[in-house]
Structures are given as structure tokens and as C-alpha cells.
Amino acid sequence: MKYKDSRKIFKALKKAKKILINVHRSPDPDSVGSALAFYELLVSFKKEVKVICPNKLTEENIFLPHSKVVEKVDFSKFDFSKWNIFLVLDSANWDMVTGFDQIKKPNIKTILIDHHITSKQFGDINLIDDKVSSTAELVYLLFKDWKIKFTNTISENLLAGIIGDTGIFEYPNVTSQTMEVARELMEKGADKDNIILHIYRNYSFNKLKFWEEIIKRMEFDEKNRFVYSAVPFNVFKDYQKPVSSKEIAASMFCPVIKGADFGFVMIEEEENILKISFRSKKDFDVSKVAEGLGGGGHKSAAGATIRNKDFDEAVKRVLQVVEKYAQKDNKVF
Numbered sequence: 001m002k003y004k005d006s007r008k009i010f011k012a013l014k015k016a017k018k019i020l021i022n023v024h025r026s027p028d029p030d031s032v033g034s035a036l037a038f039y040e041l042l043v044s045f046k047k048e049v050k051v052i053c054p055n056k057l058t059e060e061n062i063f064l065p066h067s068k069v070v071e072k073v074d075f076s077k078f079d080f081s082k083w084n085i086f087l088v089l090d091s092a093n094w095d096m097v098t099g100f101d102q103i104k105k106p107n108i109k110t111i112l113i114d115h116h117i118t119s120k121q122f123g124d125i126n127l128i129d130d131k132v133s134s135t136a137e138l139v140y141l142l143f144k145d146w147k148i149k150f151t152n153t154i155s156e157n158l159l160a161g162i163i164g165d166t167g168i169f170e171y172p173n174v175t176s177q178t179m180e181v182a183r184e185l186m187e188k189g190a191d192k193d194n195i196i197l198h199i200y201r202n203y204s205f206n207k208l209k210f211w212e213e214i215i216k217r218m219e220f221d222e223k224n225r226f227v228y229s230a231v232p233f234n235v236f237k238d239y240q241k242p243v244s245s246k247e248i249a250a251s252m253f254c255p256v257i258k259g260a261d262f263g264f265v266m267i268e269e270e271e272n273i274l275k276i277s278f279r280s281k282k283d284f285d286v287s288k289v290a291e292g293l294g295g296g297g298h299k300s301a302a303g304a305t306i307r308n309k310d311f312d313e314a315v316k317r318v319l320q321v322v323e324k325y326a327q328k329d330n331k332v333f
């Protein structure tokens with residue numbers, strides 16, 4: 001057994017009749033793929049299963065097997081009372097589940113399975129492993145503990161989660177175990193080329209032009225060794241608010257600059273709501289910087305939100321906090 005709680009989680013799921021599964025806000029392939037792999041397994045156990053998400057799925061995950069079952073719901077109105085268990089995947093905190101910061105957690109037995117180092121461990125059972133690349137890798141190991149048969153569709157969903165959270169096996173979260181898991185999933189029928197095509201070779205031209213705006217605004221703090229860009233709401237709106245553009249831009253442009261250990265992209269996604277995606281190179285831990293701003297995430301990829309401040313004020317606040325953390329760390333490369 002890889003995980004000591006494997007059996008306990010299996011028993012709880014076997015006992016339940018009606019199981020809810022979440023896909024987190026701003027759904028990414030790890031969140032969707034892990035949820036849909038679990039969906040297929042629990043349906044095969046003859047459970048009533050519903051997969052819920054506060055947002056609609058996007059191009060980068062709508063191609064996944066069973067994606068049609070994901071329902072967009074309003075968490076402030078959702079009735080949890082008829083469900084026995086809420087299986088929460090890939091979510092560091094309750095806000096990530098609901099997409100809002102002010103919805104209370106309902107009274108429902110919750111099993112949390114996640115890999116965020118900043119996890120708030122809000123489940124009744126918490127299986128957190130921050131040493132794996134993705135929740136999908138964790139779910140694979142858990143299914144192995146349970147001796148589950150990996151169908152080609154379960155394998156496709158899990159490999160998509162791994163490829164999404166590792167930037168096609170590029171980020172520092174990839175271990176030899178990740179490669180081993182990916183190899184096995186490919187042998188079970190997962191199509192890596194199809195996954196890469198949909199996640200990384202399918203950006204709209206509009207998104208590309210929006211990234212031009214991000215790059216145009218990029219600044220380099222050479223003393224503190226970071227790069228950053230900040231885009232105000234009116235510009236974001238002019239491009240019809242392209243989804244996931246901040247995260248992808250941060251991944252592509254922030255950790256690749258000579259002389260910078262990390263970087264971040266700030267976008268005012270709603271008026272007076274500034275969202276930030278951090279990415280780092282090598283050993284610089286951006287999850288600490290994000291936590292300093294009330295957010296969280298992983299060592300090399302993290303995020304935060306600043307609310308109720310106008311754009312200039314919010315950007316100033318972020319830079320103040322970031323400078324503090326940047327100076328604490330030593331240069332890494």
C-alpha cells in the first residue's frame with residue numbers, strides 16, 4: 001500500500017450510495033481528468049455520481065472522456081443534503097472548490113485528495129501528497145492500491161492531468177515516478193499526442209494577441225531577480241476576457257528569463273479584483289510568496305487574489321510583498 005488511508009477511503013466510497021465529485025474553479029486538466037477518472041470508477045461500482053464545477057469547462061479539457069457529465073453549479077444555492085459524500089480533488093482550500101471567498105462549507109462528509117503544499121486540509125479524510133506532480137498521479141497510485149483495472153478512458157483522463165500539471169513533463173515537480181506512471185498510462189491506452197494537441201496546440205489567435213499585451217507590459221527587476229506584468233481590466237475586457245490566459249502566459253514567459261529566478265502575471269479580471277499567477281525557475285519557492293498575499297499553490301507554480309483595491313493600489317501592494325520575499329531567497333541560477 002502506497003497510502004495508509006487507501007483502505008479507509010475505499011471503504012467510505014463503497015459504503016456511500018450518492019457521491020458528489022468536484023472540479024475546481026478555473027478548471028484545469030488535472031482537476032477535470034482526476035474527477036472524470038473517479039467518475040468512471042464510481043459509476044462502475046453502481047453509485048449515483050454527479051460532478052460539479054463553479055465554471056464551464058474550456059477547450060483545454062472539454063475533449064476528455066466523459067467531460068459532458070460535468071455540471072456548472074452555483075455553490076451558494078446547491079443542495080448538498082441528498083448526497084452522502086463529497087469527494088474533493090485538487091483543491092487547496094474551500095474557495096477553490098466554490099470559486100468564491102464567502103461561501104461556507106456545508107455539512108457533508110468530505111474526502112479530500114490533493115497535492116498542494118499549502119493545503120488547508122478541510123476534509124474529514126485528507127489524503128495530501130505534495131511530492132507528486134499532480135492529483136492525477138496521486139489518483140493513479142491510489143487506484144493501484146485498490147487494484148483497479150485501468151481502462152483506456154481512465155488512463156486518458158489521468159495522463160491529461162499529469163501532462164497539464166507538468167507542462168508536458170517539464171516542471172520541477174516531475175520525478176522518475178511521474179515518468180513511470182505516465183509510461184504505464186500510455187500502455188493502458190492513453191494517447192499523449194491527442195492530449196498535448198488539445199492542451200498545448202489549440203490556443204485561439206485572440207489569446208495570442210492578448211499575450212502580446214502581457215509581454216508588452218513586462219518589467220524586469222534585475223536587483224531582485226524577478227519579472228512581472230500587470231494588465232488592467234479594460235484591456236482584459238477588450239480581448240473578451242480570454243480564460244486561463246494568465247496561467248499559461250505565466251508558465252511560458254516567467255521562468256525562462258536569464259537573470260530572473262521567478263516571475264508573475266497580474267490581471268485585473270474583474271473591476272478591483274487582481275489575480276496573480278507566479279512561476280519559478282529551479283528552487284525558488286513561489287508558494288511562500290503567494291501565501292504572503294493570502295493565496296497558495298506549489299513550489300514552482302502558485303496564485304493569489306487581491307480584492308477591493310483599485311488596479312494601481314493592488315499592483316503596488318503585490319510588488320511590496322514580492323520584494324520582501326525576493327530578497328530573502330538567494331539567487332538560484
Ligand SMILES: [Mn+2]
Nearest residue numbers: 030090135165
Ligand atoms: Mn493539480
